[in-house]
Amino acid sequence: MDVLVCVKRVPMVGGRIALQGDRRRLDTSLLGFTVSPHEECAVEEGVRLSEAAGGSVTVLTLGPPEAVEQLRTAISVGAHHALLLETDRDDFGPLATTRAITRAIEGLEAERQSPFDLLLFGNEAADTADYQVGVRVAHALGRPVATGIKHLEVGGGSARARRTYRGTEELFILALPAVVTVKEGINLPRYPSLPGRMRAKKTVVATLRPTYEAEGLEMRSLAVPTTERRSAEVLGHGVEAVPPLVELLVKLGVIE
Amino acid sequence: MSTVVCYVETENGAVLDASLRALTFARGLAAEATEVSALIAGPPGADVTAQLQSFGVTSICVLSAGGLTGYAPLALAKALAAMASRSEAAAVVAAATDHGNEVLAHLGALTGLELAANCTKAHLVEGERRFRLVRQRWGGSLIEEAVLSAATGLFSVAADSVQPVPSPAAGSLAVSEIAPQLDALDLALQALESPEESPGISLASAKVVVSGGRGVGGPEGFAVIEELAALLGGAVGVSRVVTSLGWRPHREQVGQTGTRVAPDLYLACGISGAVQHLAGCQSSKHMVAVNTDPSAPIMSRADYAVIGSVAEVLPALVDAIRARRSSC
Numbered sequence A: 001m002d003v004l005v006c007v008k009r010v011p012m013v014g015g016r017i018a019l020q021g022d023r024r025r026l027d028t029s030l031l032g033f034t035v036s037p038h039e040e041c042a043v044e045e046g047v048r049l050s051e052a053a054g055g056s057v058t059v060l061t062l063g064p065p066e067a068v069e070q071l072r073t074a075i076s077v078g079a080h081h082a083l084l085l086e087t088d089r090d091d092f093g094p095l096a097t098t099r100a101i102t103r104a105i106e107g108l109e110a111e112r113q114s115p116f117d118l119l120l121f122g123n124e125a126a127d128t129a130d131y132q133v134g135v136r137v138a139h140a141l142g143r144p145v146a147t148g149i150k151h152l153e154v155g156g157g158s159a160r161a162r163r164t165y166r167g168t169e170e171l172f173i174l175a176l177p178a179v180v181t182v183k184e185g186i187n188l189p190r191y192p193s194l195p196g197r198m199r200a201k202k203t204v205v206a207t208l209r210p211t212y213e214a215e216g217l218e219m220r221s222l223a224v225p226t227t228e229r230r231s232a233e234v235l236g237h238g239v240e241a242v243p244p245l246v247e248l249l250v251k252l253g254v255i256e
Numbered sequence B: 001m002s003t004v005v006c007y008v009e010t011e012n013g014a015v016l017d018a019s020l021r022a023l024t025f026a027r028g029l030a031a032e033a034t035e036v037s038a039l040i041a042g043p044p045g046a047d048v049t050a051q052l053q054s055f056g057v058t059s060i061c062v063l064s065a066g067g068l069t070g071y072a073p074l075a076l077a078k079a080l081a082a083m084a085s086r087s088e089a090a091a092v093v094a095a096a097t098d099h100g101n102e103v104l105a106h107l108g109a110l111t112g113l114e115l116a117a118n119c120t121k122a123h124l125v126e127g128e129r130r131f132r133l134v135r136q137r138w139g140g141s142l143i144e145e146a147v148l149s150a151a152t153g154l155f156s157v158a159a160d161s162v163q164p165v166p167s168p169a170a171g172s173l174a175v176s177e178i179a180p181q182l183d184a185l186d187l188a189l190q191a192l193e194s195p196e197e198s199p200g201i202s203l204a205s206a207k208v209v210v211s212g213g214r215g216v217g218g219p220e221g222f223a224v225i226e227e228l229a230a231l232l233g234g235a236v237g238v239s240r241v242v243t244s245l246g247w248r249p250h251r252e253q254v255g256q257t258g259t260r261v262a263p264d265l266y267l268a269c270g271i272s273g274a275v276q277h278l279a280g281c282q283s284s285k286h287m288v289a290v291n292t293d294p295s296a297p298i299m300s301r302a303d304y305a306v307i308g309s310v311a312e313v314l315p316a317l318v319d320a321i322r323a324r325r326s327s328c
Helices: A035-051 A065-076 A094-112 A133-141 A194-202 A240-251 B017-027 B046-056 B073-086 B098-111 B184-188 B219-231 B239-245 B275-281 B310-327
Strands: A003-007 A009-011 A031-037 A057-063 A081-086 A118-122 A147-151 A151-155 A156-164 A170-173 A178-182 A206-208 A217-224 A233-237 B001-005 B032-041 B055-064 B091-095 B117-124 B130-137 B142-149 B154-157 B174-178 B192-195 B208-212 B237-239 B263-268 B286-291 B304-307
Touching: A003 A035, A003 A065, A003 A094, A003 A133, A009 A065, A031 A035, A031 A065, A035 A057, A035 A118, A035 A151, A035 A178, A057 A065, A057 A094, A065 A081, A065 A194, A081 A094, A094 A133, A118 A133, A133 A147, A133 A178, A133 B098, A147 A156, A147 A170, A147 B098, A156 A178, A156 B098, A170 A178, A170 B184, A233 A240, A240 B304, A240 B310, B001 B017, B001 B073, B001 B098, B017 B032, B017 B091, B017 B154, B046 B055, B055 B073, B073 B098, B073 B174, B073 B184, B091 B098, B091 B239, B098 B117, B098 B154, B117 B142, B130 B154, B208 B219, B219 B237, B219 B310, B263 B310, B286 B310
Parallel strands: A003 A057, A003 A118, A057 A081, A081 A206, A118 A178, A147 A178, A233 B304, B001 B032, B001 B091, B032 B055, B055 B174, B091 B154, B117 B154, B208 B237, B208 B263, B263 B286, B286 B304
Antiparallel strands: A009 A031, A151 A156, A156 A170, A170 B192, A217 B142, B117 B130, B130 B142
């Protein structure tokens, strides 16, 4: 059972998003970085599958040289191999990203002389939320794909992928090799272990430089929406606030 | 005259509200008169037909393919591709639901066309094959202005950002079947559907949500959150940190990677108000925050605040509500 997981380095934005002066980039000078939440779960799912059935987990990212940190984090929680598609550009759109990932996977699979049984992605990236790279890679490689998956079982040459949509459970049965994009909640990711961290330090991360291709969707500017900033009416401190809070609940019709 | 194709979702014999919003978005794409063709997965009842007509749809195509019993994203995408190519459509639009985004992603992959996801506005630049658009990133906490150059633009519509506005189409509504060429792989990709096990009051549709964050202190602290939610006939919600710590199950998470809620009352207990969390609760009608920190980001979004700890305030609130009920 060999799994390849694609992740994306994104800033941890916390309480409020700040932009640089050119309004084209986030001001990340005070921020740490992580991978999108859905992808943290994709890595965990890949590691669990390889632990249960044997095999390997390869983690791949497209990003700046610093994205090697996110690859090492994935190794520290159980991934075995890592590939960085290194670029200084931050304007790889969904099509260029799809091409770069597809070529890299084709290269890895030619080297190993067999396809990965499963390619895992997050359902959408936390930052750009394009909702399409996993599906596009699946089509480019001619493999079946299910998206937004919250429960996955793999065995007997197929993947049983489940999710819930508007109160209905949907089950997709995909013949392997297949592509699955997952959502947070499919599992609870583990924390890095000490031996994991040691292994992550020593692992050699392979690097390729993908070619950028311009596409039709061009970002022009970013803005933080001007939600009306309210200043909350303070009902009180501690238990003193309970009587006015009860009154408020009555006024809102929540209690009689 | 330009044509826009729209994938329309239905449920229990009615068009989804999110699809009505997508239809409103579709009508507004071009300055000139726009024909809107709708694709639906199964035969429309009288109510669906009437709703579509009142939202300006001029023709309906019903997906018809042997061997399909459930939701089949590839078959839907192939039907949209056929409709778009036949009418030389300027755009294909769907609600940015899990289904809408998925079907459009397949359509994009099949045709090589580009997809702009989670759009709030888009407008065809007159005389050009170019759209100016606005879309959401970071669950709506960041807005992107972009230009899409494409023979046919694909757009998914962020449901909470476009109001559904009816605009009846003149003339009669043509209903036809569309049977795209499907191969074995297309047919294999369909959902086997079964009803979800009932989770009690659904978080997504609850009128009251009592949510707890790190400030609840630990898994035991949620007993009082559950008690208050039950007293108010509401659902329990949590922030991402609570699910990441394993205190509560992920299905209770409110936020960008959890459930989006829009209750009459959102009671945020011990939640600081990260972007990730606010993305899931900013449509609440009224928000009350209970927090020890008067400068927490949640305070600039809440209508009312109680400065204090969850452990102190909530048990007293539960007692007060019980006392009030027993004296009535």
